[in-house]
Amino acid sequence: MNTRLYYLISLFALLTWFPHATLAQSNHAKYVGTGSCSSSNCHGSVHPVKGLNILGNEYYTWSKHDKHSQAYTNLQKSDAKRMTSLMGLGEPTEEPLCLKCHSTYVPDATMRGEKFDLEDGVSCESCHGAAERWLESHAILGATHQQNLDKGLADTVSLSKRATLCVSCHFGDSDKAVTHDLYGAGHPRLTFELDTYGALQPKHWLVDQDYTSRKASYIPLAAWFTGQTRLAEGVLARLSSPEQSKNGLFPELSLFDCYSCHHNLSEEQWKHRTYSGSPGRLHLNIVPLLMLQASLGGINTKISEEMAPLVTTLHKDYQQTGTTEAIAQLRALTSERISPLSSALQVTPDLCQSVFRSLATFGSKIESPKFEVAEQIAMGLQATLASSPQLAKKHGAAIQKIFATLTSSKAFDPARFTKAIAELANAIH
Ligand code: HEC
Ligand code: HEC
Ligand code: HEC
Ligand code: HEC
Incomplete structure (x- = not known):
């Protein structure tokens, strides 16, 4: 973990001044897949889009810079294969133990939409929840954050809920953990701190005045x-x-x-x-x-x-x-x-x-x-x-x-x- 990098990031943040069950926040809605978010007039612009209250290039930031987008493809590499082979397990890309943290884990195929793709790794819906019920309505001009939440958008603004979400993979929960067997097989040491890891995640949202008035400030x-x-x-x-x-x-x-x-x-x-x-x-x-x-x-x-x-x-x-x-x-x-x-x-x-x-x-x-x-x-x-x-x-x-x-x-x-x-x-x- 690059703590020095974080130091620089948060100094920058200071100068410009600027918040159970994780995937279960889905309310029995389908996971529509990252392909449903990536259109260029939604979240897939290459550069931030002027005139919107969001950045508009979230998909680009995630797919190019955010390690979450590589979480599944890293399971296809030799390090991961060595881990499961040492543990006497099958292919890491088919192993629930790995998929629970390294993908948007939706074992029930009927809950996957047409554009759902396991290869997207830890994707938009891993954090923001299954989008079937809010996909259309959240993009309508004037849709409020509360209206989106009511339709099943996961609350990532509440620090307490955000912490539960990140910790569920970065430490584990009752359903998943990196055990000593897995460390012994070569898994990197898990360490986590909500503020630092939040700052290290390539930013696809901006806590500016507009954000604070729509959602909350971040301390x-x-x-x-x-x-x-x-x-x-x-x-x-x-x-x-x-x-x-x-x-x-x-x-x-x-x-x-x-x-x-x-x-x-x-x-x-x-x-x-x-x-x-x-x-x-x-x-x-x-x-x-x-x-x-x-x-x-x-x-x-x-x-x-x-x-x-x-x-x-x-x-x-x-x-x-x-x-x-x-x-x-x-x-x-x-x-x-x-x-x-x-x-x-x-x-x-x-x-x-x-x-x-x-x-x-x-x-x-x-x-x-x-x-x-x-x-x-x-x-x-x-x-x-x-x-x-x-x-x-x-x-x-x-x-x-x-x-x-x-x-x-x-x-x-x-x-x-x-x-x-x-x-x-x-x-x-
Ligand atoms: C579904 C599981 C999951 C959730 C939820 C999750 N992460 Fe991750 N995160 C991962 C995995 C797996 C990796 C490693 C991906 C890789 O490199 O293959 C990772 C990597 C990262 C990294 C890069 C670490 C490094 O060494 O550079 C940061 C930063 C991070 N996550 C922050 C967060 C934050 C902040 C949250 C909550 C808002 C969060 N994560 C939620 C699974 C998750
Ligand atoms: C409890 C959640 C959890 C489980 C279970 C888990 N991982 Fe991970 N894994 C993570 C997180 C989080 C990271 C990123 C750690 C960091 O950088 O802080 C990671 C990192 C990795 C990396 C390094 C990726 C890189 O960027 O180089 C590999 C490889 C890996 N895991 C393979 C596996 C395999 C194979 C399994 C199944 C046998 C597995 N993991 C199970 C959470 C998990
Ligand atoms: C590892 C977790 C994680 C992943 C993966 C993730 N996000 Fe986010 N996202 C967050 C957090 C945390 C916030 C900040 C809290 C909030 O505003 O909800 C956020 C905020 C946002 C915002 C709000 C911006 C605003 O100004 O209100 C948008 C839009 C967004 N994400 C879209 C996406 C899209 C699209 C993807 C997939 C390409 C994605 N996110 C993937 C965690 C994640
Ligand atoms: C009670 C003692 C004990 C504790 C505590 C312990 N380990 Fe181990 N660890 C072992 C033993 C015993 C082995 C097997 C050594 C061998 O095969 O020769 C091992 C093996 C390993 C290996 C395989 C490489 C090696 O050195 O043989 C790794 C990596 C590892 N442990 C990581 C960890 C991590 C990370 C933690 C803390 C989260 C941890 N261990 C805590 C006793 C321990």
């Missing part, structure tokens, strides 16, 4: 916090699921911190590592919970204080007795208190300042942070900075220094990261 910190909440819910759901947390006799290994077992990042990293008291133990892979806990320090200290002992107990219990009470308590805390908080987050300059401080302080205190944690902290700081011109002006250069330590997981040196983030933490007060 990076709100997106970040909502994304972390959804990811934390995903982690907890997987830990509580009898099917997803086990692989035969053993626990599902992807639930654990990869570097409990694999020390292949760089020699540097693990020789210099300290272990907060328990070397050689398996640690759970719960980065989004740590991110929530750290940011809640600046949003709602009460919840943050309730959360901290539960996260500690979660680790201990899981290692010693396997009890799941802490998981259940954390699930309740996340869904009943944190999730509503994220939907109603009032992002003021003061809130940005306190989240920024909490995240930086948290980051500066972790002993020998792993790349996965460091990367998420940096993305959180960046989303916060991008939500506040004051912070951007004051700390932009310091964030750039932090990102400079994250150019690749192989070259990552935790000491350099800690030094850069400690400088930032000291400069905030």
Whole structure:
């Protein structure tokens, strides 16, 4: 993931100032296929079209620049074939496990329209929902967003619904996951953060004044916090699921911190590592919970204080007795208190300042942070900075220094990261 690229993108965004069940949002309508969207007077223009309130070149942007359009064709390549062959499965292009995330997965052929084409990969309707019932009406001049939603257009404006959608493939859900078997066969590591990945997706929409008046404004910190909440819910759901947390006799290994077992990042990293008291133990892979806990320090200290002992107990219990009470308590805390908080987050300059401080302080205190944690902290700081011109002006250069330590997981040196983030933490007060 190119975090530096993102840094540039969001600086640009700041200068110009500018928001269950995923495919199931279809309401039993047919998937009409991307070919129904791509006509040049709809979404298929090569350049943005003047005089429309949308860009008009969405199809072109998606097909030329957006990796989602390659999601299926990448299954035809040798890397993908090697994965399924190592796992004893058939062709990846016919394997539901792969198709669920790499295509608009509509197994029931009667729900596919004439122009439906599996090769389109993750296409318009993967995100915007089956279009049969709104295809015609949404193009009529004056059709409102609400009218389109009423006809079954999926709501991708609501950050909470958007997070559920993206996380369903970029982390997985009850129906699909990248398991350790699949990682072992060579699948790239999944990592996700709603604001960063939203900024990295080649933009086929523009959050300008017209967009804001039709839909909503977009605040990076709100997106970040909502994304972390959804990811934390995903982690907890997987830990509580009898099917997803086990692989035969053993626990599902992807639930654990990869570097409990694999020390292949760089020699540097693990020789210099300290272990907060328990070397050689398996640690759970719960980065989004740590991110929530750290940011809640600046949003709602009460919840943050309730959360901290539960996260500690979660680790201990899981290692010693396997009890799941802490998981259940954390699930309740996340869904009943944190999730509503994220939907109603009032992002003021003061809130940005306190989240920024909490995240930086948290980051500066972790002993020998792993790349996965460091990367998420940096993305959180960046989303916060991008939500506040004051912070951007004051700390932009310091964030750039932090990102400079994250150019690749192989070259990552935790000491350099800690030094850069400690400088930032000291400069905030
Ligand atoms: C149906 C599953 C699915 C959904 C839903 C989905 N993605 Fe993806 N996404 C993928 C797959 C698969 C890839 C990798 C495609 C490839 O390279 O073959 C991908 C790739 C990406 C990439 C490129 C990553 C890179 O390494 O360059 C970004 C950015 C991204 N997605 C953002 C998002 C965002 C933001 C959302 C929600 C608005 C989202 N995705 C929803 C499946 C999905
Ligand atoms: C839970 C969803 C999920 C499942 C299941 C899944 N993938 Fe992926 N896959 C992704 C996402 C998301 C990415 C992009 C990761 C990124 O760049 O952040 C990806 C990336 C890839 C890539 C790299 C593409 C590139 O751009 O080079 C390959 C190859 C791949 N997957 C093959 C497979 C195969 C084969 C299967 C089935 C055995 C499979 N995947 C199952 C979500 C999934
Ligand atoms: C990976 C998910 C994803 C895919 C694939 C995708 N979109 Fe989007 N699209 C979004 C998100 C997120 C937004 C921003 C929220 C919104 O306005 O609904 C958006 C916004 C839009 C908008 C709204 C622009 C506005 O100003 O109101 C249009 C039009 C659009 N997409 C068309 C398309 C078309 C056509 C395709 C296929 C060629 C496509 N999208 C594929 C996620 C996706
Ligand atoms: C409990 C220990 C454990 C954890 C945790 C773990 N793995 Fe593994 N991993 C293994 C073992 C054992 C193998 C098989 C090694 C062999 O075949 O020699 C393996 C194999 C692999 C392989 C195949 C290449 C190799 O080195 O042999 C990959 C890739 C991999 N794991 C990725 C991951 C990722 C990514 C994570 C975290 C999401 C993870 N692992 C977590 C124990 C673990």
